[in-house]
Amino acid sequence: xxxxxxxxxASDQESFHMTPDEFRRRGHEVVDWxxxxxxxxxxxxxxxxxxxxxxxxxxxxxxxxxxxxxGAMLQDVENLILPGIxxxxxxxxFAYFPSNNSGPSILGDLLSSGFGVQGMLWATSPAxxxxxxxxxxxxxxxxxxxxxxxxxTSGGGVIQDTASSASLCALLAxxxxxxxxxxxEHGCDGKLVAYxxxxxxxxxxxxxxxxxxxxxxxxxxxVDENFAMQxxxxxxxxxxxxxxxxxxxxxxxxxxxxxxxxxxxxPPIGRICRKQNLWFHVDAAMSxxxxxxxxxxxxxxxxxxxxxxxxxxxxxxxxxxxCDCFYVADRKALIQTLSVLPxxxxxxxxxxxxxxxxxxxxxxxxxxxxxxKLWFVIRxxxxxxxxxxxxxxxxxAQQFASWVKDDEQFELAAPAPLNLxxxxxxxxxxxxxxxxxRLNRSGDLYLxxxxxxxxxxxxxxxxxxxxxxxxxEGAWKRIQEEAKS
Amino acid sequence: xxxxxxxxxASDQESFHMTPDEFRRRGHEVVDWxxxxxxxxxxxxxxxxxxxxxxxxxxxxxxxxxxxxxGAMLQDVENLILPGIxxxxxxxxFAYFPSNNSGPSILGDLLSSGFGVQGMLWATSPAxxxxxxxxxxxxxxxxxxxxxxxxxTSGGGVIQDTASSASLCALLAxxxxxxxxxxxEHGCDGKLVAYxxxxxxxxxxxxxxxxxxxxxxxxxxxVDENFAMQxxxxxxxxxxxxxxxxxxxxxxxxxxxxxxxxxxxxPPIGRICRKQNLWFHVDAAMSxxxxxxxxxxxxxxxxxxxxxxxxxxxxxxxxxxxCDCFYVADRKALIQTLSVLPxxxxxxxxxxxxxxxxxxxxxxxxxxxxxxKLWFVIRxxxxxxxxxxxxxxxxxAQQFASWVKDDEQFELAAPAPLNLxxxxxxxxxxxxxxxxxRLNRSGDLYLxxxxxxxxxxxxxxxxxxxxxxxxxEGAWKRIQEEAKS
Numbered sequence: 001x002x003x004x005x006x007x008x009x010a011s012d013q014e015s016f017h018m019t020p021d022e023f024r025r026r027g028h029e030v031v032d033w034x035x036x037x038x039x040x041x042x043x044x045x046x047x048x049x050x051x052x053x054x055x056x057x058x059x060x061x062x063x064x065x066x067x068x069x070x071g072a073m074l075q076d077v078e079n080l081i082l083p084g085i086x087x088x089x090x091x092x093x094f095a096y097f098p099s100n101n102s103g104p105s106i107l108g109d110l111l112s113s114g115f116g117v118q119g120m121l122w123a124t125s126p127a128x129x130x131x132x133x134x135x136x137x138x139x140x141x142x143x144x145x146x147x148x149x150x151x152x153t154s155g156g157g158v159i160q161d162t163a164s165s166a167s168l169c170a171l172l173a174x175x176x177x178x179x180x181x182x183x184x185e186h187g188c189d190g191k192l193v194a195y196x197x198x199x200x201x202x203x204x205x206x207x208x209x210x211x212x213x214x215x216x217x218x219x220x221x222x223v224d225e226n227f228a229m230q231x232x233x234x235x236x237x238x239x240x241x242x243x244x245x246x247x248x249x250x251x252x253x254x255x256x257x258x259x260x261x262x263x264x265x266x267p268p269i270g271r272i273c274r275k276q277n278l279w280f281h282v283d284a285a286m287s288x289x290x291x292x293x294x295x296x297x298x299x300x301x302x303x304x305x306x307x308x309x310x311x312x313x314x315x316x317x318x319x320x321x322x323c324d325c326f327y328v329a330d331r332k333a334l335i336q337t338l339s340v341l342p343x344x345x346x347x348x349x350x351x352x353x354x355x356x357x358x359x360x361x362x363x364x365x366x367x368x369x370x371x372x373k374l375w376f377v378i379r380x381x382x383x384x385x386x387x388x389x390x391x392x393x394x395x396x397a398q399q400f401a402s403w404v405k406d407d408e409q410f411e412l413a414a415p416a417p418l419n420l421x422x423x424x425x426x427x428x429x430x431x432x433x434x435x436x437x438r439l440n441r442s443g444d445l446y447l448x449x450x451x452x453x454x455x456x457x458x459x460x461x462x463x464x465x466x467x468x469x470x471x472x473e474g475a476w477k478r479i480q481e482e483a484k485s
Numbered sequence: 486x487x488x489x490x491x492x493x494x495a496s497d498q499e500s501f502h503m504t505p506d507e508f509r510r511r512g513h514e515v516v517d518w519x520x521x522x523x524x525x526x527x528x529x530x531x532x533x534x535x536x537x538x539x540x541x542x543x544x545x546x547x548x549x550x551x552x553x554x555x556g557a558m559l560q561d562v563e564n565l566i567l568p569g570i571x572x573x574x575x576x577x578x579f580a581y582f583p584s585n586n587s588g589p590s591i592l593g594d595l596l597s598s599g600f601g602v603q604g605m606l607w608a609t610s611p612a613x614x615x616x617x618x619x620x621x622x623x624x625x626x627x628x629x630x631x632x633x634x635x636x637x638t639s640g641g642g643v644i645q646d647t648a649s650s651a652s653l654c655a656l657l658a659x660x661x662x663x664x665x666x667x668x669x670e671h672g673c674d675g676k677l678v679a680y681x682x683x684x685x686x687x688x689x690x691x692x693x694x695x696x697x698x699x700x701x702x703x704x705x706x707x708v709d710e711n712f713a714m715q716x717x718x719x720x721x722x723x724x725x726x727x728x729x730x731x732x733x734x735x736x737x738x739x740x741x742x743x744x745x746x747x748x749x750x751x752p753p754i755g756r757i758c759r760k761q762n763l764w765f766h767v768d769a770a771m772s773x774x775x776x777x778x779x780x781x782x783x784x785x786x787x788x789x790x791x792x793x794x795x796x797x798x799x800x801x802x803x804x805x806x807x808c809d810c811f812y813v814a815d816r817k818a819l820i821q822t823l824s825v826l827p828x829x830x831x832x833x834x835x836x837x838x839x840x841x842x843x844x845x846x847x848x849x850x851x852x853x854x855x856x857x858k859l860w861f862v863i864r865x866x867x868x869x870x871x872x873x874x875x876x877x878x879x880x881x882a883q884q885f886a887s888w889v890k891d892d893e894q895f896e897l898a899a900p901a902p903l904n905l906x907x908x909x910x911x912x913x914x915x916x917x918x919x920x921x922x923r924l925n926r927s928g929d930l931y932l933x934x935x936x937x938x939x940x941x942x943x944x945x946x947x948x949x950x951x952x953x954x955x956x957x958e959g960a961w962k963r964i965q966e967e968a969k970s
Contacts, residue, residue: 016870017950018588024520030592031512034599035505048611052839055615063623067867070589073860077596081857084612089601096609096829099851101601103503104555107515109598111562113805114519116574116586124581126533127569130540138548161646162849172695187699190672202827203850209822210657210848212697214672258829314851320598321853337694342687344581344743344935344944354537363695363848364647365688366584366799368806372566375558382552385501450829459829465502 016067026070033074034106041090045443048086055084086446091466094475095448097258097286097420098463102318104380108373109320119367122355123347129356132159132371135378136325142383143291143311146304149327151356157327158361159370163285164203165363166310166326169334171207171250173308174279176337178249184337188212193241194250195219197229197264199257201283217246226415227262227452229253235272250279255299256287259450260414260422260457263287263299270305281308285324286463289316290394290418293387299417308334316393316419316463317386319377323370326361335360389465393419396472397462403476409483413457421460422452425483429456435482445475501552511555518559519591526575530928533571540569571931576951579960580933582743582771582905583948587803589865593858594805604852607840608832614841617644617856620863621810627868628776628796631789634812636841642812643846644855648770649688650848651795651811654819656692656735658793659764661822663734669822673697678726680704681737682714684744686768689737702731711900712747712937714738720757735764740784741772744935745899745907745942748772748784755790766793770809771948774801775879775903778872784902793819801878801904801948802871804862808855811846820845874950878904881957882947888961894968898942906945907937910968914941920967930960 018026058080088099119128136157140150149155160166175183175192183192192213196204198220208218219241222233238248251273253264266282273280282303288311290296303309309327313319328334339360341350349355359365378386397419404410404423413422425431432449436458440446450457458479462472503511543565573584604613621642625635634640645651660668660677668677677698681689683705693703704726707718723733736758738749751767758765767788773796775781788794794812798804813819824845826835834840844850863871882904889895889908898907910916917934921943925931935942943964947957 016866016873018865020520020523023523023588023591024517026588026592027516027520027595028513030595031516032509034596035509035512037599038505038508047608050611052607052611052834052837053615055612056619059616059619063627063863064867065869067870068864070592070865073589073864077857081612081616084610084615085600085602086608086610088603088610089599096603099601099603101598103508103511104558106508106595106598107511107555110512110515110591110595111519113586113591113594114522114574115570116584116805117570118573118581118584118806122537123532123571125569125571125573126535126537127540127566130538130569131544131566134541134544142548162851164849164851168695168848183697183699184694185700187675187677187702188673188697190674192672201850202825202830206823206825206848206850209669209825210653211695212668212673214668215670217672258827320601321603321851338691340687340691340694342743344933345687346934349537352537363653363691364649365691366647366649366806372562378548379553379558380503380555381501382549384550385552388501448829 029074041087042092044087044090046087046090046092046446047440047443048084049443050084055080089464091464091468091471092445092475093464094460094462095446097315097461099314099321100316100318100463100465101320102377102465104376105319105373108376112369112372115369117369119369120359120365121345121347121350121357123349125369128369128371129358131375132358133157133356135371135375136327138378139325143288144294144297145309145327148329149309154331155327155329156331156356157325158358160310160324160326160362161322163201163283163310163312163324164206166324167203167252167281167283168207168210169326169338169362170279170281170308171211173328173334173337174250175211175213177279177333178247181336190214190217191245191247193217193219193246193248195221195234195237195248196252197221197223197254199223199227199259199262200252200254201258201285204252223262227257227260229264229269231265231268231272234269238272238276248276248278250281252281252283255282255284256418260452261287261416261418261420262414263417266300266302266305270302274305279307280305282306284309284311286312286315287418289313290390292383293390296394296418313374313377317377318381318465319374323374338362393462393467396467396469397421400460400462400472400476413452413455419462422450422457423460424455424457432456432458435479438482439478442478444478514559526572527577529572529575531572531575531577531931532925532928533569534928535569540565574949576949576953576956577930577960578949579945579947580931582800582946584799584806585801585803585948585950586805587862587950589861590804590858593861597854597857600854602854604854605844605850606830606832606835606842608834610854613854613856614843616860617843618642618841620856620860621812623863624810628773629782630794630812633814634794639816640812640814641816641841642810643843645795645809645811645847646807648768648795648797648809649691651809652688652737652766652768653692653695654811654823654847655764655766655793656696658813658819658822659735660696660698662764662818663732666821675699675702676732678702678704678731678733679735680706680719680722680733682706682708682739682749684708684712684742684747685737685739686743686770708747712742712745714749714754716750716753716757719754723757723761733761733763735766737766737768740767740769741903745937746772746901746903746905747899748902751785751787751790755787759790764792765790767791769794769796771797771800772903774798775875777868778875781879781903798859798862802862803866803950804859808859823847878947878952881952881954882906885945885947885957885961898937898940904947907935907942908945909940909942917941917943920964923967924963927963929963
C-alpha cells in the first residue's frame with residue numbers, strides 16, 4: 001500500500017491517536033530499522049559530513065497542518081537525518097569519551113518511555129524509586145565502593161542525567177554544609193572556595209558559576225608530570241585561602257580526567273579534606289566503570305574519604321544516555337540542600353519519612369524511569385559479562401599504546417592507565433592537526449584531540465560496545481598511512 | 486523453548502552482546518508488551534497500592550554474576566515492577582499535571598536511544614542540533630509566540646529536561662545580565678533579588694537557592710482573588726528593594742500555576758520588567774500547549790515583553806518525558822552565561838560561529854537527541870490533530886466544572902480557564918480528605934490536592950492522551966458516590 005504524506009493511516013481516523021495495534025506494527029518497523037542500522041553501521045562515515053545548515057535546509061519551513069504517515073517519517077529519518085548523524089555507536093568511534101549502548105539498555109529505555117511515569121516522588125510510582133535505589137545498591141559491591149554509599153546506611157545513590165549535574169549537586173551540598181545552610185537562605189557572599197585540578201572537567205568551572213561561588217573562587221591546583229593533582233599544592237592553597245579569610249568548602253578529584261585519563265591521588269587528597277572538613281567529591285565519569293574488575297579497582301583507593309562519588313554507566317557500561325550514578329555518604333545533607341515541599345506535592349508516604357523522594361536529590365523536579373535500562377544491562381550481561389568487556393577494551397587500548405611506543409614516528413603523551421591513549425606524531429602540532437583532520441574527514445574512524453604540555457595531542461579511547469581488535473588494528477593502520485602521506 | 490534464568494540466549498554466547506537479530510526479536514516482544522499494556526491499562530489501579538519497601542523486597546539482594554535471559558527480565562517487569570507503577574498513562578489519571586505520551590513519541594524516543602548520539606556540540610551530531618532548532622522554530626508560529634524567539638533572529642529555542650531547569654537557566658542569565666557577568670566571575674553577593682507570585686511553582690525557590698541568590702531574596706508577590714500576581718504589588722516591592730540598595734534582576738510570571746492554573750497578567754508585569762530592566766521569564770509549563778488553539782492564545786498576551794519562555798510538550802503535548810521547550814530572546818546572554826570551552830571540546834564548526842552548541846544553553850554538558858520524538862509527534866498529529874485534542878481536553882474539563890457548579894454539595898475553588906478544575910466539597914477539609922483518600926485507594930482514578938485560601942482543595946486535571954468523556958463522567962460519578970458515603 002502506497003502511503004501518501006497527507007493520509008494518516010498510522011492513527012485512529014477519528015482521534016488522530018496511534019492505536020495500540022498500529023503502535024505494534026510501527027514499533028516493529030522501528031525496531032527492525034534500528035537492527036538494520038546496527039548491522040550496517042560501519043558503512044557510514046563515522047563523523048557526519050554535512051555542513052552547517054544542510055540538515056535544516058532539507059526540512060519543510062513549517063509544521064504540517066494535517067498529520068503525516070509514519071512511513072514518511074521513518075523514510076525521512078533514513079534520508080534526511082542519517083546523513084547528519086555522527087555515529088557514536090560505530091565500533092570505529094574513538095573520540096571524546098564513549099557514550100556506549102546495548103540492546104537490553106535500549107529496550108529497558110523503551111519500556112520507560114512506554115510507562116511514561118514521573119518518578120519525582122516515591123508515591124508517583126514506587127517501582128521507579130525503589131528499583132533505582134536497589135540497582136544503585138547492587139553497584140556498591142559490584143564496584144567495591146565503600147559501604148557508606150549504600151542506602152541502608154546514612155548514604156545512598158541516585159541516577160542523575162550527567163556527571164556535570166552530579167558535581168553541581170555535590171557542590172551545592174558542600175556550600176550548604178560549610179555555611180550551615182545559610183547560603184540557601186541568604187545567598188552566597190563570594191567567600192566560599194572550591195578546588196579541583198587544572199586538568200579537571202570543565203563542568204566544575206560551570207558548576208561554581210551556577211552555584212554562585214564565582215570562577216575566581218575555583219582553584220585549579222597544579223598537576224604532576226602524569227597530569228594528576230598535587231596534594232601538597234592543594235594543602236598549601238587551602239591554607240593560603242584560610243589565611244585570606246576565605247572559606248574552603250569543596251574539593252573535586254578526578255578518576256580519569258577527560259583530557260588524558262589522569263587519576264588524582266585520592267588518599268592524600270581525601271585526608272586533607274577530612275582534616276580541613278571539606279566536602280570531597282570524586283568524579284569518575286568514564287573510568288569508574290573499570291572498578292567492575294578487581295584488578296582495576298585500585299583507581300578508587302581513597303574513596304573511603306569521599307563525601308560523594310559519580311560515574312556514568314552511559315559512558316562505558318553499555319547503558320544509553322542519560323545515566324549517571326551519584327552517591328553520597330550523608331544523604332541528609334543533600335536532601336536538606338535541595339528540598340522544597342509545596343502543598344501540591346505533599347503525600348502520606350513522604351510524611352512517613354520511610355521513602356526516598358528523588359526530586360530532593362537532583363536539580364530538576366521531574367524524572368523518568370531510568371533504572372529500568374540499568375537493571376536490564378546488569379542482568380543481561382551479569383557481572384562477569386560486564387567485566388569481560390571492560391577487560392577487553394583496556395587490553396585493546398594497551399595494545400594500541402604498545403604499537404605507538406614501538407613506532408619511531410609517534411610517542412605517548414601521557415600514561416595510559418586504562419582505555420584512553422594520548423599520543424602524538426613527533427613532528428609537531430601542524431602534522432598532528434593534519435593527521436586528525438584527514439582521518440576524521442575520511443569517515444573511517446573518529447578521534448578527537450587535547451593539549452598536553454601545550455602540545456597538540458591525539459586521544460584514542462576504546463569503549464564502544466562493538467569495538468574489536470580488527471577496528472583498533474584498522475585505526476592504527478590508517479593513522480600510520482596518514483602520518484606517511 | 487523454556488528459558489532458564491542462567492542461560493543467556495539473548496546474546497552472542499562469546500561476546501555477551503545482544504546481536505542485531507536478537508535485538509529484533511526481543512524488540513518486537515517489548516513493543517508487543519507495551520501495546521498490550523496500553524490495551525489493558527484501565528484494568529490496573531491508577532495509583533499503585535504497594536507499601537514502602539515492597540518492590541525492593543521482591544528483588545534479589547545482589548546482581549547476578551552470569552547474564553540472565555531477556556524473557557526472565559520481561560517477566561519480572563510484568564510481575565514485580567508493574568504492581569509498583571502509578572499509571573500516568575491511564576485515562577483515569579487526573580492528578581498533578583499530566584505527563585502524557587503517544588505512540589509516535591515513544592517510537593521517536595526509541596530511535597534516539599538507538600542512535601545513541603551525544604548532542605553536546607553541533608559537530609558531535611549535526612542533525613541532533615539542527616532538527617532541534619528547526620522544530621523549536623516550527624513551534625513559534627504554531628503557538629503564536631513572538632518572532633524574537635526564532636533562531637533566525639537574535640533568539641532561539643532549546644530542549645531542556647524540565648521547566649525547573651529552564652527557569653534556572655533564565656535566572657542565571659538574568660543574574661549575569663544584571664551584574665555585567667560579574668556573578669559568574671566573583672560569585673553572588675546577596676544583593677540580587679528575584680520575584681514571582683506566591684502561587685508560582687516551587688522550582689523557582691529551588692532555583693534561587695541553587696543560583697546563590699538565597700531564598701530570602703526571592704519575593705513572593707501577593708495574588709488577587711483569582712490567584713494571579715498583582716502587578717502593583719510587584720512594582721511596589723521592586724521600588725522598595727531598590728530603595729534598600731538591593732538589585733532586582735528577575736521576574737518569573739506563570740501562565741497556569743500548578744496549584745490552580747492561575748494566569749498572571751503578563752502585559753502589566755512585562756511593562757514593569759521593561760521599565761525596570763529586569764529579566765522577564767514566563768513559565769507556561771503545562772498551559773502553554775493550549776496556545777496551539779487560537780481561541781486560547783490570549784493566555785500569553787504580553788509575551789512580547791518576555792526575555793524567556795518555557796512550556797513542556799512532555800506535559801500536555803503527547804511527547805514523553807523529558808521535553809521542555811525553552812526560548813530566549815537574546816541567546817547571546819544565555820550562551821555567555823553558560824559557556825565554558827575546554828580544549829577537548831574545541832572544533833572548527835564551533836570556531837566558525839555558524840552553529841549552535843546546545844551544551845552552552847543548558848546546565849549539563851551531555852544531551853540526547855530529544856527533538857526526534859517532538860518532530861514525530863508534530864508530524865503524526867499535524868497542527869490540526871493537536872488542536873483537536875487540546876480542545877477536547879478543555880471541553881471535558883469545562884463540562885466537569887459545570888457539573889461541580891450545578892451540584893449543591895460542591896463548589897469551584899478557583900476559575901478554571903483551561904483543563905484544570907479546582908473544587909471542593911462544601912463540608913470542610915476533613916470530608917474532602919476522606920473523599921480523595923477513598924477515591925485514590927479505590928484505584929478507579931487518581932487525583933491530587935492543593936490548598937487555596939487555606940482550604941483543602943481537590944484538583945482535577947484533564948490531559949491524559951486517552952481520556953474520553955466516559956472517563957470524566959465515571960470520575961464525577963465516583964466523586965459523588967464518595968461524597969454521599
